[in-house]
Amino acid sequence: xxxxxxxxxxxxxxxxxxxxxxxxxxxxxxxxxxxxxxxxxxxxxxxxxxxxxxxxxxxxxxxxxxxxxxxxxxxxxxxxxxxxxxxxxxxxxxxxxxxxxxxxxxxxxxxxxxxxxxxxxxxxxxxxxxxxxxxxxxxxxxxxxxxxxxxxxxxxxxxxxxxxxxxxxxxxxxxxxxxxxxxxxxxxxxxxxxxxxxxxxxxxxxxxxxxxxxxxxxxxxxxxxxxxxxxxxxxxxxxxxxxxxxxxx
Ligand SMILES: NC(=O)c1ccc[n+]([C@@H]2O[C@H](COP(=O)([O-])OP(=O)(O)OC[C@H]3O[C@@H](n4cnc5c(N)ncnc54)[C@H](OP(=O)(O)O)[C@@H]3O)[C@@H](O)[C@H]2O)c1
Numbered sequence: 001x002x003x004x005x006x007x008x009x010x011x012x013x014x015x016x017x018x019x020x021x022x023x024x025x026x027x028x029x030x031x032x033x034x035x036x037x038x039x040x041x042x043x044x045x046x047x048x049x050x051x052x053x054x055x056x057x058x059x060x061x062x063x064x065x066x067x068x069x070x071x072x073x074x075x076x077x078x079x080x081x082x083x084x085x086x087x088x089x090x091x092x093x094x095x096x097x098x099x100x101x102x103x104x105x106x107x108x109x110x111x112x113x114x115x116x117x118x119x120x121x122x123x124x125x126x127x128x129x130x131x132x133x134x135x136x137x138x139x140x141x142x143x144x145x146x147x148x149x150x151x152x153x154x155x156x157x158x159x160x161x162x163x164x165x166x167x168x169x170x171x172x173x174x175x176x177x178x179x180x181x182x183x184x185x186x187x188x189x190x191x192x193x194x195x196x197x198x199x200x201x202x203x204x205x206x207x208x209x210x211x212x213x214x215x216x217x218x219x220x221x222x223x224x225x226x227x228x229x230x231x232x233x234x235x236x237x238x239x240x241x242x243x244x245x246x247x248x249x
Contacts (some may be wrong), residue, residue, distance in 0.1 A: 005029045005069065007057065007111055008083025010037035012187030013135060016202040017080060017209060022049055029056040029073045031065070032083070057083050057107030057170040063114045075122040078213070079115050080135040081108060086189050096151040104153035108134065109160065116164055116175060124174040133178040133213060134161050138226050140181070141233050142241060165218065167182045179219050180209055183226030198225050 003020050008014040010032030018028050022045050029051040030183035032038055051073055055065045085103045089096045112134065119130050140154030141149065158179050165177040184196045185205040200208075200223060212220030221227050236244075 002026045002078070003028070003074065004078040004080060005031075005068075005073065005076045005115075006082060007031050007055065007068075008081070008082045009041070010034045012082070012189060013182070013185060013202060013205050013209070014080065015041070016083030016206040017082065018050075020206050020210065021062075021078075023047060025072075027051070027071055029053065029076070031069075055159075057111055058102045060110070061106070061108055063248045064112050066111060067118075072119055075118065075130060076125060077128075077131065079130060079132045081111060081132075083111075084135065084189070086137075086147065087140075088146045088191070089149060092144050092148070100149040100153050104150075105156050108157055112160070112164065116168070116173065119175045120171065120173050126172075126174045129174040129176045131178065131213060131216075132175050133180055133209075135182065136161070137179045138183050138221060138230050141230050142236075144247065145245075146247065178213060178214060178217060180212065181219065181221045181230075183221075183223065183229070198223075 002025070004026055006014050006018050006028060009018040009028075009030035009170075014030070018030050018041065021028055027049055030038060030041060031053045031057050032064070033054065035054045038054065042052050043049045051069070053065050053069050055062050083103065085100055087096055087100070112132070112229070115132060124130055134157055136157040137154040139151045140158045142151065144151040161177050161179045168175045169179070182200070184199040186192065186199050186201055186240055190196055190199070205222065208222035209220060212222075221230055
């Protein structure tokens with residue numbers, strides 16, 4: 001039975017991935033702050049197939065919780081980091097900006113570094129490296145005026161994954177990284193009062209992620225419309241980009 005640990009699986013993409021893997025016969029360990037949602041998943045499937053752990057990635061104890069999980073669950077085949085928060089914040093409300101930094105940057109570093117160091121001393125067959133995937137975003141492609149911290153934290157996540165991917169080779173750590181960059185997906189992170197273009201369902205997102213992970217892709221951008229958008233954005237020179245004022249989302 002293959003095993004996955006998913007950080008941030010109480011809703012949205014993380015939960016969608018957990019349910020898909022369970023249905024495909026995997027054993028999963030899932031985390032999040034909402035214990036009721038974790039328990040519901042365990043009751044829906046079984047305590048044998050779904051291991052749960054309450055975890056707030058912003059807290060230092062999150063690393064201890066992960067360590068405990070690894071000691072009982074073992075080294076997973078797939079480690080998926082899906083925890084994240086995001087808001088637009090044109091008013092630059094400090095707590096809003098800083099909470100995104102705490103969850104998306106500090107939280108991710110805490111957890112991903114822990115799993116990286118675990119992989120260093122776990123007896124993983126180098127021919128079957130652990131797959132470590134982080135859900136970042138296409139929003140990390142450019143600084144977005146309406147969502148400064150969100151776009152910047154997503155860029156930081158992508159850069160961090162790239163750095164660790166290089167470090168894994170330097171230190172011969174049997175880990176293969178993937179940076180998953182979705183466009184808009186209909187989950188709780190989207191503001192229900194806003195209209196978003198080109199929104200995908202969670203199921204579609206899970207299909208794209210699974211396909212990319214099976215192929216061992218380093219960077220997974222979806223869907224094709226967002227691939228094109230990212231390509232186009234990258235071609236826009238910075239002085240022109242910074243004069244673009246009509247982007248709403
Ligand atoms: N949906 C989109 O359009 C979209 C697009 C691009 C990228 N993404 C990225 O995809 C990832 C997943 O988001 P989603 O769309 O699936 O939204 P979601 O439904 O809100 O899921 C976010 C998950 O993160 C967990 N989480 C948040 N803060 C946490 C904390 N401090 N400690 C532990 N877990 C925490 C939540 O669990 P608890 O609340 O139970 O803690 C939840 O399980 C995020 O990184 C997001 O930025 C989403």
